Amino acid sequence: MSHTTPTSAVVTRFAPSPSGHLHVGGARTALFCWAFAKGRGGKFVLRIEDTDQKRSSDAASIGFVRDLLWLGINFDEGPEYEGQGGGAHGPYFQAQRLDIYQKYLDQLLEQGSAYYAFESQEELAAMRAQAKEKNQPFRYTGDAARRRDPAQTAQRLKAGEPAVIRFHTRAGAITIHDEILGDATLPDGEVDDFVIRKADGFPTYHFAVVVDDELMGVTHVLRAQEHFNNSAKHIVLQDALGFRRPVYGHLPLIFNPDGSKMSKRDKDKVLRKVVAQGGITAPPLGTVDPVVFAAWLKDKNTQLEIEPAQRLAESLGAELPEINVDDFRRSGYLPEVICNFLSLNGWSPGGDVEKFDNAFLQANFDLSRVVKTAAKFDRLKLLAFNLHAIQGMSREEFVRRTRAHGALMHPEFMAKLTPEQFLALCDASHERSKTLEDLFRTNGFITIADDALEWDAKVVAKVLRGDSPCGLDHLRSLRVVLRDCDDWSSSSLEGVIKPFADTHCEGNVGKIAQPLRVAVCGGSVSPPIFDTLMILGKASSMRRIDRCISTHG
RNA sequence: GGCCCCAUCGUCUAGCCUGGUCCAGGACACCUCCCUUUCAAGGAGGACACAUGGGUUCGAAUCCCAUUGGGGUCACCA
Numbered sequence: 097m098s099h100t101t102p103t104s105a106v107v108t109r110f111a112p113s114p115s116g117h118l119h120v121g122g123a124r125t126a127l128f129c130w131a132f133a134k135g136r137g138g139k140f141v142l143r144i145e146d147t148d149q150k151r152s153s154d155a156a157s158i159g160f161v162r163d164l165l166w167l168g169i170n171f172d173e174g175p176e177y178e179g180q181g182g183g184a185h186g187p188y189f190q191a192q193r194l195d196i197y198q199k200y201l202d203q204l205l206e207q208g209s210a211y212y213a214f215e216s217q218e219e220l221a222a223m224r225a226q227a228k229e230k231n232q233p234f235r236y237t238g239d240a241a242r243r244r245d246p247a248q249t250a251q252r253l254k255a256g257e258p259a260v261i262r263f264h265t266r267a268g269a270i271t272i273h274d275e276i277l278g279d280a281t282l283p284d285g286e287v288d289d290f291v292i293r294k295a296d297g298f299p300t301y302h303f304a305v306v307v308d309d310e311l312m313g314v315t316h317v318l319r320a321q322e323h324f325n326n327s328a329k330h331i332v333l334q335d336a337l338g339f340r341r342p343v344y345g346h347l348p349l350i351f352n353p354d355g356s357k358m359s360k361r362d363k364d365k366v367l368r369k370v371v372a373q374g375g376i377t378a379p380p381l382g383t384v385d386p387v388v389f390a391a392w393l394k395d396k397n398t399q400l401e402i403e404p405a406q407r408l409a410e411s412l413g414a415e416l417p418e419i420n421v422d423d424f425r426r427s428g429y430l431p432e433v434i435c436n437f438l439s440l441n442g443w444s445p446g447g448d449v450e451k452f453d454n455a456f457l458q459a460n461f462d463l464s465r466v467v468k469t470a471a472k473f474d475r476l477k478l479l480a481f482n483l484h485a486i487q488g489m490s491r492e493e494f495v496r497r498t499r500a501h502g503a504l505m506h507p508e509f510m511a512k513l514t515p516e517q518f519l520a521l522c523d524a525s526h527e528r529s530k531t532l533e534d535l536f537r538t539n540g541f542i543t544i545a546d547d548a549l550e551w552d553a554k555v556v557a558k559v560l561r562g563d564s565p566c567g568l569d570h571l572r573s574l575r576v577v578l579r580d581c582d583d584w585s586s587s588s589l590e591g592v593i594k595p596f597a598d599t600h601c602e603g604n605v606g607k608i609a610q611p612l613r614v615a616v617c618g619g620s621v622s623p624p625i626f627d628t629l630m631i632l633g634k635a636s637s638m639r640r641i642d643r644c645i646s647t648h649g
Numbered sequence: 650g651g652c653c654c655c656a657u658c659g660u661c662u663a664g665c666c667u668g669g670u671c672c673a674g675g676a677c678a679c680c681u682c683c684c685u686u687u688c689a690a691g692g693a694g695g696a697c698a699c700a701u702g703g704g705u706u707c708g709a710a711u712c713c714c715a716u717u718g719g720g721g722u723c724a725c726c727a
Contacts (some may be wrong), residue, residue, distance in 0.1 A: 113727050148726055217725070224724085231650035233723045260725050277654065286652055286723085294725040301727045325653065325722045346654090349720075353660075437661090440676090444662055448675040467662075470720065474660050477677040487690080528689045538688080559687095597686090609686030621688045 106138030107313045110171070111305065114146045116159035117402065117420040120473065121320065121350045121358060123167060124438040128347060129318050130169045131439075131454070131461035141312055142174030142181065145305070146191045147298045163421040167431045168454050173312070185312040190304045197299040200307050200337055201261060201292070209336040210292060212249050212259040213238060238262055238289040261293040263303075263333060270328045275345040275463040280324070287328050302329045310339040318463075321346040321470075345463045348442045349470040358473060363409075363416045364392075364399050370414040383407040418475070428501060428533030429478070433485045437478045441471040451484070483530040494529075495522045501532040509536055512543040520631045524623035541617035542631060546639040551648070555620045559610045560648055567611030568649055570600060574608060575641050584634040586626040593626070615644035 108129040112122055133140040144158060161177045164170075173183030187193060204210035215223075220236075227234040253259060265288060271281040292303035299307070309317065309330075317327075324346045334341050352358050370376075371393070379389040384404040392398050400408065402420075409416045418424045424434055435454050444467070445452065445460050452460075486494065499518070502510045513521065521542070525535040541549065560567035574596055581592050593612075594605060601607035609625040616637055622628045629637050 111727090145727060151726070213725095220724085227723090228650090233651045235651095235723080258725095262725095272653090274654095280653060282653065288723090291725050296725075298725085300725070305727090320721095321654075322721055323727090326727090328653095346721095348655085351720090355719080440661060442661095447663065450662080450676060464666095469655055471662090472660060474677065477661065480677055483690085527691090530689085534689090593686095604686090606686045613687060619687090623688090625686055 105313075105315070106133050106136040107141060107315050108133040108138065108318060109141035109143050109309070109312065109314050110164075111143045111145050111308075111319075112160065113148065113151065114144050114158050116157050117360075117422055118160035118163035119358070119360070119420055120424070120434075120438060122160075123163070123169075123421050123434070124350065124441060125319060125347060126164060126169050127167070127435055127438060127454075127457070128443070128461065128466075129316075130171075131457045132316060132318060132463070135458040135461055138315075139172040140170075141183070141185070141314065142171040142188065143308060143312070144175060144189045145301060146189055147294075147301060147304050149191075149296060149298060160421075163425070166425060167421065167435055169435075190308065191298070193304070193308070194297065194299075196311070197293070197304060197307055201299070201303075204263065204292070204336060205261070207336065209264050210261050211238065211264060212253065213262045213289075213291075214252060214257055214259050216258075235285065235288040236262070236290070238264060258295040260291045260295050262289040263292045263329075263336070265289050265332055270331055272324070272327045272331065272344060274324075274327075275343055276466045277321075277324075277346055277468060282325070282328050286325075287332060290329055292333070302326065302333065306330050306333040306337065306339065309342055310334070310337070314342050316345065317342045318345045318347060321349055345466065348467055350441050351470055351472050353472050353474065355472065358419060360402075360419050361399060362419060363402075363405055366414055366416055367400070367405060367408055367412070368396065370409075370412050374412065376412070379408060380411040383411050426505060426533075428531030429482050430485050430497075430532070433478070433482045437481050441473060442467050451481070479530050486529050486532075487527060489526075491523070491526065494526050495519060498522055498525075498529075498532050498535055502536060505533070506536045509540075509543050517542070517631050517633075520627065521623070524627035524631065528623075538621060539623070541619070541622065544618075546636050547643065549618050549640055549643070551614065551618045551644065552620070555614055555618075556648055559614045559620065560644075565600070567607075567614070568645060570608050571611050571615055571641060571645055572649075573600065574612070575638070575645065578634075578641070579638065581634075584630060584637075586624075586630045589626045589629050612641070616640045 110122075110126040110129050112118075118126075130140045132138075142161070142164075158175060158177070161175070161180070165178070165180065170180060173185060174181040174188045176182050181188070201210065223236075224234045267284055269281050269284050270287060271279055273279050290302060291300050293299050308314075327344055327346070331341065333339075350358055352362065356362075377393075379386055384392070384400060384407070388400070388404070392400055399405075406416065408414075416423070418427055418429075421434065425431070432453055435457070436452060439452075439457050439461075440450060443461065443465055444450065445456070446465060489497070495518075499510070502518075510518070521535060521539060525539070529535055560571075574593070577592060577596055581588065593608060597603055597605045597608045610620065613622050613625050613628065614620060616622075616628060616632055623631070632640070
């Protein structure tokens with residue numbers, strides 16, 4: 097293979113470990129990497145870091161790629177996935193590149209830049225504990241190991257003793273050049289002889305990253321700030337291997353509003369709280385496996401799988417916090433809004449501009465405008481952005497996207513509405529929808545059978561009873577009027593009910609609208625009442641009103 | 650604890666590099682009022698920040714130092 101890769105072309109990469117779900121933090125990293133490369137006519141590479149056999153048992157679980165594409169983040173090279181990916185620098189799964197790493201491992205070994213080490217996990221843990229006890233940082237010193245003669249090392253290896261390969265870090269301070277943070281120098285001794293190949297033969301993250309970034313021609317490494325110190329390790333590796341050094345940019349972290357790290361564990365946290373408050377000792381049927389549940393209860397560090405966690409939350413009436421991109425999709429957020437909002441966490445185009453699309457981001461994203469400070473993820477502002485975007489949609493677009501969301505998330509709801517009903521519901525809900533989920537969440541009464549509707553006791557007491565004439569009295573006299581009303585359109589109903597309110601309630605429409613609303617939907621919230629009646633249709637509306645009167649009369 | 654990084658309204662941020670136009674701008678949230686058949690939405694107002702202390706300078710949110718506070722990292726995880 098020739099090395100004619102033009103050095104001027106920008107290449108960035110997003111390199112997550114395999115997972116079925118894309119975290120919003122990861123999404124932002126991917127978005128920035130994508131925007132940076134694409135805005136400069138470069139390439140964006142996706143690489144799967146599956147060198148941890150314990151966690152990557154299901155190496156095919158790269159479901160998050162779907163989330164990436166949903167957000168509009170496509171990649172030029174990477175695993176093949178629904179028409180995306182492929183490329184000349186594959187394979188893009190690190191677990192499939194073991195022979196490549198071995199070559200460079202050998203080079204390091206020959207150079208004397210790496211050596212075998214035989215300490216057991218237990219020994220290392222003891223050393224770490226000791227360091228911690230003395231309040232000292234743990235640093236592995238390879239002197240003893242390196243002093244061992246090669247013959248003995250060979251013998252131990254031959255005997256099948258488990259061994260790792262460590263990098264021999266030379267003395268000296270290491271300076272990291274960072275396009276976002278500026279330069280930072282780690283003093284001599286900060287980087288110890290870290291492991292580059294594990295006992296199971298897999299490279300560690302540090303080693304695989306350095307080799308792959310070089311081979312894949314990555315020019316700019318943009319990743320979260322938690323990787324900052326790792327960059328020092330990568331730099332010394334690059335130097336030892338004679339590799340080029342990419343430009344680094346460490347992105348500020350994204351936190352929860354309370355300052356804690358945003359983590360999928362937050363879901364477990366919410367569930368544990370609800371379970372504890374409810375004094376629940378066994379999982380509701382069909383939610384979580386009882387054995388798993390017991391183990392989960394016992395060990396606070398364990399996490400439930402996403403699907404069981406969702407079932408459990410639903411059955412307990414708990415709201416799980418949105419953490420993954422898919423959570424936000426399910427909650428009815430728009431991908432373009434998520435991208436827009438995510439960009440604003442850590443970057444801004446300057447001035448007062450804050451609403452923009454991915455094309456704008458691509459054209460304007462620049463490292464010099466990335467902020468250094470961590471951001472707290474403000475869901476309320478995201479919600480406001482989503483509302484604004486929905487309001488900005490045409491009627492057709494709103495219908496189309498709501499229908500798509502409904503087909504995916506609420507097929508049973510969709511099945512119960514005629515196309516005309518659905519359209520009317522969309523019109524009645526458009527300007528009040530903060531998410532695509534709102535319509536489905538707040539209009540459940542429409543899909544309930546007329547004779548199965550239940551009324552909220554509190555609301556009944558407040559709206560239907562009380563002063564005289566009370567709501568029920570109004571309903572009784574209004575039902576006669578409505579019964580004779582043949583044109584059940586919104587405007588016609590208004591033409592009937594408003595005059596009724598004039599004569600019976602001194603023009604106070606609320607006095608009659610609320611009892612009506614409660615009668616037909618069971619609660620105090622619905623779209624405007626005339627729309628609500630129209631959507632339900634005359635037969636259904638009348639049945640509900642009559643049943644309400646007889647039930648509460 | 651060692652090392653590294655950071656510090657503008659409650660939150661995301663503009664301004665900082667190239668000191669004066671900033672008694673600090675926008676957005677979300679919040680408060681008040683208006684509109685109103687519910688919930689929203691919408692309209693009009695309002696309150697709210699340069700962490701602290703020293704310098705440098707005629708002048709500092711902007712430059713320097715210290716303090717304080719916050720974060721990251723210290724794995725055969727990535």
